[in-house]
Amino acid sequence: MSAAAPSVPRRSLGDRLWSTAMVVLIVFFVVNVFGVITSVIVSSFATRWLGTWLPSGWTTRCYSAAWAEFQLDEVLLVTMEIVFMVVVLSIVIGVPAA
Amino acid sequence: VPGILVVLLLFIYPFLHGLVLSFEPKEGGGLANYLRFFSQPFLYNTIATTLWIAIPTTLVNVGLALPIAFGMRRNSAWQRVLTTILVLPITLGTVLIAQGLLTYLGPQGWVNRVLIESGLASSPIRLTHNYWGVFLALSIAEFPFAFLLILSYVTGIDPALPRAAATLGAGPGRQFLHVYLPLLAPGLAITFCLCFVQAFSVFPSAVLLGASAGPTRVIAIAAYTAAFEEYDYSMALAIAMIMGAVQLIIVGAVLALRGAVYRGPASGAKG
Numbered sequence: 001m002s003a004a005a006p007s008v009p010r011r012s013l014g015d016r017l018w019s020t021a022m023v024v025l026i027v028f029f030v031v032n033v034f035g036v037i038t039s040v041i042v043s044s045f046a047t048r049w050l051g052t053w054l055p056s057g058w059t060t061r062c063y064s065a066a067w068a069e070f071q072l073d074e075v076l077l078v079t080m081e082i083v084f085m086v087v088v089l090s091i092v093i094g095v096p097a098a
Numbered sequence: 099v100p101g102i103l104v105v106l107l108l109f110i111y112p113f114l115h116g117l118v119l120s121f122e123p124k125e126g127g128g129l130a131n132y133l134r135f136f137s138q139p140f141l142y143n144t145i146a147t148t149l150w151i152a153i154p155t156t157l158v159n160v161g162l163a164l165p166i167a168f169g170m171r172r173n174s175a176w177q178r179v180l181t182t183i184l185v186l187p188i189t190l191g192t193v194l195i196a197q198g199l200l201t202y203l204g205p206q207g208w209v210n211r212v213l214i215e216s217g218l219a220s221s222p223i224r225l226t227h228n229y230w231g232v233f234l235a236l237s238i239a240e241f242p243f244a245f246l247l248i249l250s251y252v253t254g255i256d257p258a259l260p261r262a263a264a265t266l267g268a269g270p271g272r273q274f275l276h277v278y279l280p281l282l283a284p285g286l287a288i289t290f291c292l293c294f295v296q297a298f299s300v301f302p303s304a305v306l307l308g309a310s311a312g313p314t315r316v317i318a319i320a321a322y323t324a325a326f327e328e329y330d331y332s333m334a335l336a337i338a339m340i341m342g343a344v345q346l347i348i349v350g351a352v353l354a355l356r357g358a359v360y361r362g363p364a365s366g367a368k369g
Contacts, residue, residue, distance in 0.1 A: 092100075094101065
């Protein structure tokens with residue numbers, strides 16, 4: 001159907017209201033998801049964050065402390081080993097089954 | 099054959115082992131665990147509590163995901179952008195989302211700040227450590243899941259069918275009602291079941307964002323308490339079995355309903 005054809009029905013007011021409502025809903029959801037993720041990132045870099053829009057100071061201390069405290073280099077290595085094993089096992093078992 | 103063996107070893111065997119153990123309680127006869135569960139309101143009420151969380155969240159999220167997925171059925175740049183964004187909360191995991199919601203929705207969080215600054219609320223609205231905290235946490239995980247599933251069902255429908263309806267004068271609304279909805283019914287039933295099972299077994303967000311002593315004391319918390327606070331694995335397994343049975347009943351009911359409502363040709367759609 002070409003757009004120039006006069007028989008193409010115009011989009012009614014209801015249609016437009018409906019699609020606007022859908023866009024508003026999607027934007028609302030996406031904004032909130034990003035808000036949630038951002039608040040985790042912001043608070044992970046914050047020194048003190050009480051009763052204000054943004055923290056009063058910024059630091060990466062939590063990251064270095066967590067890295068040292070939980071020996072994250074080893075933890076990450078073990079995690080990668082497990083991920084690798086799971087992938088290999090899934091392929092070995094899954095491919096012949098499929 | 100190795101696939102079947104692995105399923106037997108990793109799924110069927112632990113399940114049967116758990117089932118047998120649940121009938122070997124610490125004290126009393128074989129059914130003691132089950133009798134205890136159904137005689138103590140503190141325990142059997144968790145079924146209703148969990149259903150009261152799981153069914154509304156699933157209905158709301160599948161209900162919202164359906165029209166949005168339908169509106170995005172044409173392959174466009176928007177469809178790809180939204181799909182990418184919606185994969186984020188699924189990838190990040192429940193614990194990060196729960197922690198984020200605690201800050202974001204808390205009395206000093208950005209949501210309440212916006213509400214107060216804009217004059218929509220005079221004092222912070224309580225959105226965490228209650229029913230709504232769990233509801234919203236589940237929605238953030240469930241809505242993208244439902245959307246992506248339904249989108250794959252919608253795009254699997256042959257576009258020639260709605261086009262045929264359009265040449266007969268059917269607008270988007272009537273195309274949806276008479277062409278898409280009947281073809282989508284099986285997919286919707288599956289989506290509902292998967293979302294429901296996810297919501298029914300909610301644990302991290304019910305502990306972190308809910309009031310796990312009362313309004314959101316879900317059945318998974320009861321099983322956890324039995325296993326790791328009372329060290330009564332037999333009781334915990336019995337609760338897990340009851341949990342599975344309730345899920346099976348709801349899933350069975352949804353699929354039976356689908357069978358009763360939907361009697362049409364399944365061609366032109368996948369699933």
